[in-house]
Amino acid sequence: MSELLEEDSPTRTDDGPLVEVNGLKTYYDTGGLFGSNPVKAVDGVDFAIDRGETLGLVGESGSGKTTLGRTLVQLESATEGEVLFDGTDVTTLSGSDLKNWRREAQIVFQDPESSLNHRMTIGEIIREPLDVHGWPNFSVAVNDPDDRSVSVSGDGTRAEPNDAADITVELAGAAPTIAVRDALAMTADSVDVSVSEQSSSVSVSVSVAVSKDQLRRARVRELLETVGLREEHYYRYPHQFSGGQRQRVGIARSLALEPEFVVLDEPVSALDVSVQAKILNLLDDLQSEFGLTYLFIAHDLSVVRHICDRVAVMYLGHIMEIGETEELFQNPENPYTYSLLSAIPEPDPTADRERVTLRGTPPSPRDPPSGCPFSTRCPVKIRPKEFRDVDEHTWESVETLREILREREDREMGVRDHAKALLGLETGFEDFVDVAEEVFTRNGSLDAKGVETAERTDAARIDGALDDVDPVAREPLKEAIELVLADKETQAHELLIETFESDCGEQSPEHHTVSDSGRTSYCHRHRTEFDDTAVAFDDLLSSAE
């Protein structure tokens, strides 16, 4: 590590977390339409990963989990916040400092198919990082009982204080004793050291009789064996391998430079279950053998439950809940975690679960909802007092109507509709009576009720549809629909927000500590005045019966 790094990390300790993330944001400003917002892929996250720990990161596509993983290993640059690795903020590194640090933090990708260069042999693929980083650099640690200043010349370079040196020279005694690190396939016999000592300084000249090329080849062979491949695989090509074997190659490559931290980005998602089991066992073995720290990104929650010590659940760039795995799976505190777990199909046909199916898809990270990111889909969103007891159908319909208005407003911004609006053409609200009917009618449309088309005026149709909702909600809904029909959809939307919105859509929640082990959850329900998540879901499920 460089001077700069040393200054930044004077207090390296082995018991603090290896990785500490504070207020991290990663935004993309990619193209899009004129004046569009950046994609807020990671929107302010804080967490830490302990040494030797496996932290799982789960969430749906668009949750930002992959971007977060890539930001941790500096494949994406952070927009704001810091990523402390051993106490050093790696978001500020550049040039050779960054390159040196990269040896410590590697990533394994989901798709072994596309992440391996098809024109290279397996051996070359695994070896590439060794070549790029000039491995081994023959770093030399000199242990001098007199503590003089040391200089190293010849094939060797002076080892940084925190590094495991390739060659260790012990100066006590008549002749220096030499030791070579295990990862290098050579013995001390291949190293020749000449020492010239002054009263206040020592210079050590090192010459190594084994070529780096030989050592790299030996290292690759060793890695092949480590990940359960065979030596003869060295000269094969990726296409001759099965998916599981290719993933082993990806893992071997990521381990080549002996990292401390590995981001595993959906490493088994593309594999069949029997192959997946083998790779998961391998990852487990490697972790204990090399003391690795993992960030395990996955959408398969049963895999995460098996392999992770702790789990972070992401939604729209935020960590909704983070804590110890078993505890979180058995007793999710955050409504999003609860919903996500509920969606996993269990490999047990006799399991009789009450499932909560989420409505819709996650909103765009370009334009996330205000307040809680989950507020547009949360099945137990907090309601304003006066609507707390309305039936599910009414509440769902209100949410659906709001979603439709929100989406249509977004589309208004699209080029097509923008042009249409400028030309004074229809923008798609003239069918709103149909929409209202579809949204509010409980048992199908008026067709199903057998009302003749000719007898239906707009007003009659709206009243008919609203017949099926709770009387408390009828007035504001009717007013909103009429506003839309009068081309005042913005006012309509505002009216709905004013009437039906609660803290969930207005205020960002806090990360409440929800268990003795320090689990946190990002949700207003943990405030004392509200029912907590489990109670809210129980109510919801019993009302659905």
Add this chain to the structure above:
Amino acid sequence: MATPVSQTTTESPLLSVRDLQTSFFTDKETIRAVDRISFDIHRGETVGIVGESGSGKSVTARSIMGLVDSPGRIVGGSVQFSDADTVERLAEEYPDQTIDLADIRAEHDPATLIEQLQSRGADLTRLNGPELADRDPVELVREKAITMSDLVAGGYTDQLGITDEDEYIVREADGGGFVDITGASEAAYRKIRGRGIAMIFQDPLTSLNPVYTVGNQIKEAIRLHQGLQGDEAHQEAIRLLESVSIPDAHRRVDEYPHEFSGGMRQRAVIAMALACKPQLLICDEPTTALDVTIQAQILELLMEIQEDRDLAIMFITHDMGVIAEIADQVNVMYSGELVEKAPVESVFGAPKHPYTQGLLESIPGRHPDEDRLRTIEGDVPTPNEEPTYCRFAPRCPKAFDACDVVHPVNVDVTDDEDDTHTAACLLYPEELSENDAVNHHRERGDGGDEQ
């Protein structure tokens, strides 16, 4: 989950696959991607097909749909589709390839035909399944356990020169009958696809054309299969989009596939399939590319649609969780063969085949207190030769000597009276001694008609 199985099994199946064999021919080898598999699908029932990559599950689906591309082709077996509407439409179009059962009955007596077959030493195992194979066929005819329809379906009337192999449409006066779709020409397949059997794929973009609006594509299907035009078709398209829970269908109908999210596209494809009013829907990993919350929505939707329309569903997946959720019956495939077949509860509760057992064991979470996952050694072999042994033997923890020299056939392994549960493993039938069991498989060895 759909209809209880006991209710459906008494009816005759909508789709009946018998000894289906599809191979791929390359310079190097012949890959027996689907190697003589048999199973049924009833109306209102969901039959799951599980297996790992290379097990042949997708080729099975493509064989049924007539979508096997060169160098692959169906080389044996039959796929009987008993949908009256399809039989009627095809019979009208292809009278020369249609057999009228009434005509044959008028001229022949099934018992006589069976005696003729016996005197020629024909193999009669395909008559109504192995259970009846050992009994006296003449008696079976009298008991109506074997009918003329069975003789035609089994290809025996072809053997006797009464019918011709080209005649794949079998019409019954009462609206019964079937089409053996493996005999259909591409033109005939086009009449079956969509309206008879529809298929949805893992990637919805396979089925959607990027340059047309979603609505126009659905309207095209409506026009072709329901004969509706103009505003009527438009309204029907909106109704279909609503029925697959696409919010704001009025608006969405005019949008292009790229404006839809992944889950929404899959819904649109399902709507398009429904526009054809199919009897059987084949789903090939339809939720594999989707997030779990969206997967849950799609599975729920499929179950609703099934209930509304009494639709038969064949659902292919490698995800045991999904299978547990959606299937009534499960077929487990390994290396081109069907190795276990049972109601979903039995497959998960009492798996019999060592492969099924291994597959279930390797799912994380089966043994929560074990640190290591259980695995199956080795990889799935490529089925590139006639199996004269058990294809799972190199990986099977229970393999014994006979496994290398005797090919296991599917035998009854039912625990529970009401089920039908079969497995292709020499360890069964359990009540026989190991030796007797092996002999049982040796004697029963399928493919007597192959030599």
